[in-house]
Amino acid sequence: MKVKRHSLDAALLLDGRASAWSGIEETLLPLSPSPIALTESVSPYMAKITGHGKVKKIRVRMAHNGSIFSMRLSWDDPDKDNETTDLDEFSDAVSVMFPLAKGATAFTMGSEEKPVNAWFWKAGEPGPFDVLAEGYATSNRRPAETSGLRASDYHEGGTWVVVLQRPMAGDGHGIVHIEPGVDTGIAFAVWEGSNKERSAQKAVSGEFKRLKVDA
Amino acid sequence: MSETSSKQNLKTSARQLATVIDLNKCMGCQSCTVACKNLWTQRPGTEHMRWANVGTYPGRGYPRDWQSKGGGYDKDGNAKAGELINLVEAGDNFQFNHDEVFNQQKGQSAHLQPTTSKGEKPQWGYNWDEDQTSGDWPNAFFFYLPRKCNHCSNAPCIDACSRNAIAKREDGVVLIDQEKCTGHRHCVEACPYGMVYYNLSTGRSEKCIECFPRVEQSIAPACNRQCVGRTRAYGYLDDKDSQVHKLVYDWQVALPLHPEYGTQPNVYYVPPMSTFAYDDEGRLTDEMRIPMEVLEEYFGSAVNGALKTLVTERQKKKDGKSSELMDILISRRWEDRFAQFTNEPV
Ligand code: SF4
Ligand code: SF4
Numbered sequence: 200m201k202v203k204r205h206s207l208d209a210a211l212l213l214d215g216r217a218s219a220w221s222g223i224e225e226t227l228l229p230l231s232p233s234p235i236a237l238t239e240s241v242s243p244y245m246a247k248i249t250g251h252g253k254v255k256k257i258r259v260r261m262a263h264n265g266s267i268f269s270m271r272l273s274w275d276d277p278d279k280d281n282e283t284t285d286l287d288e289f290s291d292a293v294s295v296m297f298p299l300a301k302g303a304t305a306f307t308m309g310s311e312e313k314p315v316n317a318w319f320w321k322a323g324e325p326g327p328f329d330v331l332a333e334g335y336a337t338s339n340r341r342p343a344e345t346s347g348l349r350a351s352d353y354h355e356g357g358t359w360v361v362v363l364q365r366p367m368a369g370d371g372h373g374i375v376h377i378e379p380g381v382d383t384g385i386a387f388a389v390w391e392g393s394n395k396e397r398s399a400q401k402a403v404s405g406e407f408k409r410l411k412v413d414a
Numbered sequence: 415m416s417e418t419s420s421k422q423n424l425k426t427s428a429r430q431l432a433t434v435i436d437l438n439k440c441m442g443c444q445s446c447t448v449a450c451k452n453l454w455t456q457r458p459g460t461e462h463m464r465w466a467n468v469g470t471y472p473g474r475g476y477p478r479d480w481q482s483k484g485g486g487y488d489k490d491g492n493a494k495a496g497e498l499i500n501l502v503e504a505g506d507n508f509q510f511n512h513d514e515v516f517n518q519q520k521g522q523s524a525h526l527q528p529t530t531s532k533g534e535k536p537q538w539g540y541n542w543d544e545d546q547t548s549g550d551w552p553n554a555f556f557f558y559l560p561r562k563c564n565h566c567s568n569a570p571c572i573d574a575c576s577r578n579a580i581a582k583r584e585d586g587v588v589l590i591d592q593e594k595c596t597g598h599r600h601c602v603e604a605c606p607y608g609m610v611y612y613n614l615s616t617g618r619s620e621k622c623i624e625c626f627p628r629v630e631q632s633i634a635p636a637c638n639r640q641c642v643g644r645t646r647a648y649g650y651l652d653d654k655d656s657q658v659h660k661l662v663y664d665w666q667v668a669l670p671l672h673p674e675y676g677t678q679p680n681v682y683y684v685p686p687m688s689t690f691a692y693d694d695e696g697r698l699t700d701e702m703r704i705p706m707e708v709l710e711e712y713f714g715s716a717v718n719g720a721l722k723t724l725v726t727e728r729q730k731k732k733d734g735k736s737s738e739l740m741d742i743l744i745s746r747r748w749e750d751r752f753a754q755f756t757n758e759p760v
Contacts, residue, residue: 240421243493244485244574244604286462286602286612287498336578340596395498398576398598 200226200385202261202268204413212262212269213351215360220271223260230254230389230402234306238399241335245399252402253391257293263412268377269364270295272387277357280392281322289397292321292390293361294330297375297383298407305386305407308332316375318363320350322392327363331373335399346374380414425572430586431624432658433638434647434668435560436684436743438724441643442544442558444468449640450562454623459615461507462531464540465622466637468560472708473543475559478503480608486570487676493573496603504611505540507531548708552696555703557686559712560645562637563588563609563622564671564679571621574604585650586680587624595619606675634755644745649753651680656753657742658682665739667720669713684743685709685717687724 203223211217232252239246254274261270272293280291296305300313309315309332317330319340327350332338343349346369352361369376377383384407390396450466469475477499485496501507508528515526530536547554565588572580572588579594580601590601590610595618602610602619610621625635633639638646649656651663661668661684668682688704702721709717727739742750749756 238576241578242574242576242600244495244570244600245576245598247493247495283614283617285501286504286599286614287500336576338577398600 200259200261200408201411202263202270202413204379205262205264207262207264209264209267209269209364212264212267213349213362213364215271215273215351215353215362220260223262223271226259228257228259228387228404230256230387230404233388233399233401233403235399237306238335241399248400251394251396251400253394253396254389254402257387257389257404259387263367263377263379265379266367267364268367269362271360271362273358273360274389275357276354276359276391278391278393279322279354279359281354283323283392287395289390289392289395290322290324291359291392292319292397293359294319294388295363296386296388296407297377299373299375303384303407305384305403305405308335308338310334311337314373316346316369316373318348318350318365320352320361320363322352322354322359326350329374377412379412381412383410383412384408385410420578421573424578424581425567425569427567427582427586428584430567430651430680431565431629432586432649432651432662432680432682433562433635434658434661434682434684436645437557437559437686438684438743439643439645440468440558440560442468442470443642444541445640445642446560446562446637449636450622453625453636457615459613460611460620462501462505463611463613463620464505465609465611465620466560466562467540468558469541470544470546470556471559471712472548472556473546475608476505476540476561477608478538478542480606481672483608484606485604485675486606486672487568489674489676491676493570493604494606496606498599498602499608499611501531502538506536506538508536508539549703549705553691553703555688557688557704559671559683560637561607561609561671562681563624564607564677564681565622565624567678567680568676570604570606570677571601571610574600576600583626585629587626587629588621589623589626590619590621592616592618592620606672606677607679628759629755632755632757633759634752636759638752639759644748644751647742647745647751648755653753657745657751658753660742665723665742666716667723667739669716669720671712673714673716683713684724685713685720687721687728 257274296317303309303313311333314333319328326343328340329346367377387404388401455463467476483497579591597617647657649658670679688702691701727737730737
């Protein structure tokens with residue numbers, strides 16, 4: 200995947216409805232059910248779950264302007280789950296993950312030596328979370344201010360549109376640093392709330408894909 | 415350290431606190447339920463929760479149908495998938511038209527009545543089937559079953575938590591770390607006793623905390639201490655002088671509920687001896703009113719031996735002889751029931 204440099208301002212790139220997005224190339228990524236049986240040692244109960252991964256594809260547009268990295272994610276989901284009013288209801292969510300070390304794996308949510316950093320948006324929450332993970336069961340949701348992460352969203356015509364944006368510079372303490380001209384990796388996950396998807400019950404884009412970042 | 419062994423650490427404790435409840439003395443007064451509710455579940459999002467609860471059994475129970483929702487382990491120790499509990503099953507949060515009846519002078523035309531959290535006429539609620547009997551007249555039967563989290567020695571809620579937010583303390587109390595919990599509710603599905611509740615206001619799961627701030631000051635948990643039926647004993651299982659030890663190990667009359675769930679629960683029950691049944695001619699027999707199959711379903715096959723011991727020891731008392739077991743179960747001094755946990759709450 201590629202992210203090109205555009206001289207657009209940050210505010211514009213936070214608005215999912217901004218016409219600027221139509222000039223930015225869209226990638227359609229297939230999603231598949233996460234390999235949940237691998238989580239046996241973390242939760243034998245979770246590992247038994249089947250029928251997850253209801254969302255089958257996600258559309259991604261990405262841009263940076265040298266200091267800000269923005270991505271517009273959209274996927275079809277006719278049930279807007281942004282409010283839990285019963286004990287067995289869950290909200291829709293999306294997450295983008297980056298490796299913090301060479302060789303980190305997306306399937307395991309990284310490892311102690313090779314952690315990963317994720318930007319996590321959940322419908323109905325006041326803001327996104329910046330997540331640091333060092334393997335299954337270790338993910339730590341930190342407030343968005345930790346990394347300057349911002350999000351916007353809307354649901355229209357059976358489709359979610361979520362924009363996630365962050366300064367490219369990261370300080371290295373579990374916050375991914377995105378350098379113009381330097382490749383990194385990227386992976387995506389989508390949770391369908393009305394299918395009771397949460398934790399490892401999700402649809403994923405697979406192992407980290409190479410992300411070419413324009414200089 | 416591998417992930418499996420770290421789970422084992424979370425599930426293991428040096429000692430184990432336990433409660434014994436004598437079902438022959440429970441009168442279903444719900445003082446335990448109310449004692450708990452007043453202390454712990456009056457916060458937003460906890461309205462439906464009854465960490466301590468009492469139901470009429472055999473019955474659908476609370477949360478409704480908890481015995482058919484899976485969870486726990488199979489006989490080989492493998493995790494058994496379970497189901498989530500919804501608001502109605504968990505007791506809901508009924509609202510009453512107090513204002514209409516009491517303040518708007520409509521006492522003659524409007525009757526006090528509940529509506530569900532969704533604004534409807536209730537179709538189910540906490541203790542909806544209270545005192546509903548099983549069996550056929552004249553041999554109808556039921557027994558009250560007070561419940562709370564069992565602080566299991568092999569706790570599936572701990573196994574289930576994908577964030578390792580649940581752990582056993584050194585005294586055996588199982589707690590959900592509210593900082594780590596993100597409300598995935600795998601624990602709700604895994605607990606075969608239906609003892610984990612989701613809080614819609616905080617987005618986290620909660621359960622009985624065994625009144626740990628009291629326990630740390632040697633005060634018995636509120637459900638145990640407030641029991642007006644004096645049904646309950648409390649203490650460490652390995653404390654040979656405690657009633658819990660004597661009833662569970664020495665006399666073997668206090669049994670875990672649904673031992674087949676494989677969780678090694680730490681609330682133990684003295685099974686109900688039940689009244690005698692009538693025969694077809696209406697004559698009193700010496701058969702127990704509650705069928706053994708029913709009791710075995712709840713307490714396993716050990717219930718046979720426990721009931722025999724209870725009947726034998728009771729007969730000794732009737733015959734004017736002494737019985738240590740009966741003296742324990744009577745407990746003339748309430749302090750005797752709670753080992754070192756006899757400090758006053760105020
Ligand atoms: S009763 Fe349920 S919540 Fe309590 S320790 Fe056992 S499995 Fe966990
Ligand atoms: S307070 Fe005691 S007697 Fe009353 S319902 Fe609870 S266990 Fe039974």
